[in-house]
Amino acid sequence: DKVITSWNSLAIGALAYAGQKLERPDYRAAARRAAEFLLGLAGQPGGLPRAWRRGIPSGPAFLEDYAALANALFDLYETGDETRWRDAAVPMTRRMVETFYDSDRGYFRSTQSAHGPQLADLCDVFDQALPSPSSLALSAVRRAVLAGAPDLLPVGSAANAALIPRIARAPGGCCALLQALRKAPRPEGGYGSKHSDGCTPEGCRVGQESGETP
Secondary structure, three states: OEEEHHHHHHHHHHHHHHHHHOOOHHHHHHHHHHHHHHHHHHOOOOOOEEEEEOOEEEEEOOHHHHHHHHHHHHHHHHOOOOHHHHHHHHHHHHHHHHHHEEOOOOEEOOOOHHHOHHHOOOOOOOOOOOOOHHHHHHHHHHHHHHOOOHHHHHHHHHHHHHHHHHHHHOHHHOHHHHHHHHOOOOOOOOOOHHHOOOOOOOHHHHHHHHOOOO
16 A cells, blocks of 8 residues: 555556557556646655655655656656646656756766765666666656757756766666667757757657657
């Protein structure tokens, strides 16, 4: 009966795409209900929690929670026609950047100050059972830029450059991050191939229409 933000967010994305491809409106309805629930938690005092159980939020959210939720909201937008999901996803991504992006080092910390000094410098780039927090964050930034927030492009470019040396040490453990970096903002300000000029409010549909996954 525990609701973990990142896990539920990944399920929202899966339900959104499955509902579209399999023509199952009940899947999409479930995804919308779950997203509305998590957005409701994010709007409460204390912000987005890591988990929720029996009416009680549990601990501040990690990078993976914000990033997974932002991506889930983009998934709902890209698989439907409700702009409210895009309008919620971009601010969620901005909040993620404000909370976790280390501008001095150029990458995303996996934790925030509320988690304490012992965890302050964590930057998780390796996939485990779930995609790494860094890969989810870069994906959210990319999609926010394409959805009409081009001011976030330098954040993605800097994170791209900062994470390359870490990936080079063990690329086999960073598959999700490599996939995110393939589409990430480039230093010259483009996304390459199909996304180079897609920074418009409708731009985050480009990948879906071209057959690419988010």
